Amino acid sequence: MSRIKNKLLARIITRFPGLVDVEKMAGRIEPITVGESVGVEGVPWTPVTKPLSESKVALVTTSGVHLKSQKPYDMVDPDGDPTYRAMPGDTTLDDYMITHDYYDHTDAERDINVVLPVTRLAELVEEGVLGSVAPVNYSCMGHITGEHVETLMRDAAPEIARSLVAEGVDVVILTPG
Amino acid sequence: MRKVTEDVGAPRSVFLHWPLGHPMGEPGNIEQQTTVLLSALRALVEITVPGTIVDLPFRWRRYEDLSNGFDI
Numbered sequence: 001m002s003r004i005k006n007k008l009l010a011r012i013i014t015r016f017p018g019l020v021d022v023e024k025m026a027g028r029i030e031p032i033t034v035g036e037s038v039g040v041e042g043v044p045w046t047p048v049t050k051p052l053s054e055s056k057v058a059l060v061t062t063s064g065v066h067l068k069s070q071k072p073y074d075m076v077d078p079d080g081d082p083t084y085r086a087m088p089g090d091t092t093l094d095d096y097m098i099t100h101d102y103y104d105h106t107d108a109e110r111d112i113n114v115v116l117p118v119t120r121l122a123e124l125v126e127e128g129v130l131g132s133v134a135p136v137n138y139s140c141m142g143h144i145t146g147e148h149v150e151t152l153m154r155d156a157a158p159e160i161a162r163s164l165v166a167e168g169v170d171v172v173i174l175t176p177g
Numbered sequence: 178m179r180k181v182t183e184d185v186g187a188p189r190s191v192f193l194h195w196p197l198g199h200p201m202g203e204p205g206n207i208e209q210q211t212t213v214l215l216s217a218l219r220a221l222v223e224i225t226v227p228g229t230i231v232d233l234p235f236r237w238r239r240y241e242d243l244s245n246g247f248d249i
Binding site for chain 2: 010040042043044045046048052063103104105107108110111113114115117120121123124129130171173174175176177
């Protein structure tokens, strides 16, 4: 029942984002913590050292995308799921799916490029704008609260970063859900 | 939603006043998705101050105009 409520609220708020404040004040959207952020200090900075036309580009998304063959994100835990999924860059579009009750992904399911622009990236490589696509893209689900925030920051995020470095990635584009 | 982008502290960001779940735009709109992607890549090259957010000027026209009251 809770999942149905979350999905319904996600659909409404996707179309009318201004309602987030109203609903929050009314205490009606406790499970949806849009606007709540974890304090982070400082902004990391890595200078661009090579032209885009020679760069290997990866995608990291918090939109809950994963392969149909992978374990779906946990939608029962109200604090979300702090794990991540590694998705091969050459995955066929039909092999992606989305598990995320906290935003309306109807459009993204029609065209995964709405949240994970794999086809657009490949086109830019084909045109010579970018050097190459990374062998692996990564996903999380963006609704993380409570103690899972620390797990995400301590485990999942550094693991993803280390993998991207090991895979020789020069540029990472992050997309939210 | 822009506040979330600010709070994240990403080195370089582009922000769109579009509905949740549509960071690249509309399904099947190749031109729009490519424009957003190229804008992000341009920001990568042009931004020199860490934490800069570029507000892209593209308006959402698909269904009701969400530009009013979208800053939350």
